[in-house]
Amino acid sequence: MSRAIIVRETGGPDVLKLEDRPALAPKVGQVIVRNEAIGLNFIDVYQRTGLYKENLPFTPGGEGAGIVSAVGEGVSEFKAGDRVLYSGGGAYADEVAVNADKVVKLPDDIGTDLAATLVTKGTTAQYLLFDTFAVKPGDTILVHAAAGGTGTLLVQWGAALGATVIALAGSEEKLAIAKANGATYAFNAREDGWPAKVREATGGRGVDVVYDGVGKATFEGSLDTLRPRGLMVSFGNASGPVTGVSLGMLQSRGSLYVTRPTGGAYVGARDAFRKSVAAVLDAVASGTIRPTISQRFRLDQVVDAHKALEGRETTGATILIP
Numbered sequence: 001m002s003r004a005i006i007v008r009e010t011g012g013p014d015v016l017k018l019e020d021r022p023a024l025a026p027k028v029g030q031v032i033v034r035n036e037a038i039g040l041n042f043i044d045v046y047q048r049t050g051l052y053k054e055n056l057p058f059t060p061g062g063e064g065a066g067i068v069s070a071v072g073e074g075v076s077e078f079k080a081g082d083r084v085l086y087s088g089g090g091a092y093a094d095e096v097a098v099n100a101d102k103v104v105k106l107p108d109d110i111g112t113d114l115a116a117t118l119v120t121k122g123t124t125a126q127y128l129l130f131d132t133f134a135v136k137p138g139d140t141i142l143v144h145a146a147a148g149g150t151g152t153l154l155v156q157w158g159a160a161l162g163a164t165v166i167a168l169a170g171s172e173e174k175l176a177i178a179k180a181n182g183a184t185y186a187f188n189a190r191e192d193g194w195p196a197k198v199r200e201a202t203g204g205r206g207v208d209v210v211y212d213g214v215g216k217a218t219f220e221g222s223l224d225t226l227r228p229r230g231l232m233v234s235f236g237n238a239s240g241p242v243t244g245v246s247l248g249m250l251q252s253r254g255s256l257y258v259t260r261p262t263g264g265a266y267v268g269a270r271d272a273f274r275k276s277v278a279a280v281l282d283a284v285a286s287g288t289i290r291p292t293i294s295q296r297f298r299l300d301q302v303v304d305a306h307k308a309l310e311g312r313e314t315t316g317a318t319i320l321i322p
Helices: 042-049 120-132 149-160 172-180 194-201 219-223 263-267 270-286 299-310
Strands: 002-007 016-021 030-039 063-071 083-087 095-099 103-105 140-143 164-169 185-188 207-212 226-234 257-259 293-298 317-321
Touching (some): 016 299, 042 299, 063 095, 083 095, 103 270, 120 149, 120 226, 120 263, 120 270, 140 149, 149 164, 149 172, 149 317, 164 172, 164 194, 185 194, 194 219, 207 219, 293 299, 299 317
Parallel strands (some): 140 164, 140 207, 164 185, 207 226, 226 257
Antiparallel strands (some): 030 063, 030 095, 083 103
């Protein structure tokens, strides 16, 4: 037997139920990973609430790290005992069955706890900074939720690329974290007038790109910070989905561009996924990014973990421990 978090109806954090289930056996092309740590991401909230549709019942979670316990037919790259990280659904559990194409062996010097935070947040930061908008020295970028898991990596990596990073966060503590991570400017997103402050910090020009994982509450303000023909990257919905957008909003602000990237389109394929993970692991090894685990919850405390995440009480990365 093993344990897993099961969602049988969408709703608030209390729909997350820990249940027993039979031990997993690998299918063709699969690897069974005994989790040592599981990454917590806002996409898990979207799935739990029904914003992102999942077939009920389901087990949330899209990333983790641990030890391979079994491999299925056709898998020769991995063996029992390998330390790995992975991307795959159903991670909120003692063990998970994952497509071998989405599994990567871990370097000896990276613990499974840290590795569990690197897949979703790390690859997201990588493709946003290198592919969605290729950040180069001299660019100015605006990062929302800059003290969160993905935001922290965007600030650190963006600064390392030679960009001027302007950070937005919701408390003085979080602003201090962003500054320590390399942000040149940091403003409180819960105070009125932050778009004007951002534009003033650029000498009136506006930023080249906005990385906004907050969504509805910040979308229009973000547009107001962009230079003519700047790029608005809306990659999350922490405050709710963006609705009611007209093309005239882009025209009147200087022929702006808007994109809504997803991991599936950027790192969904095997080679793209592994290339992105390799870049993330290299950035960790070189100290270019310095991911931190600021919150740890046991798997049976997952309700508290989701409440903390939704309440914006977290900084850095959060993991679940089986």
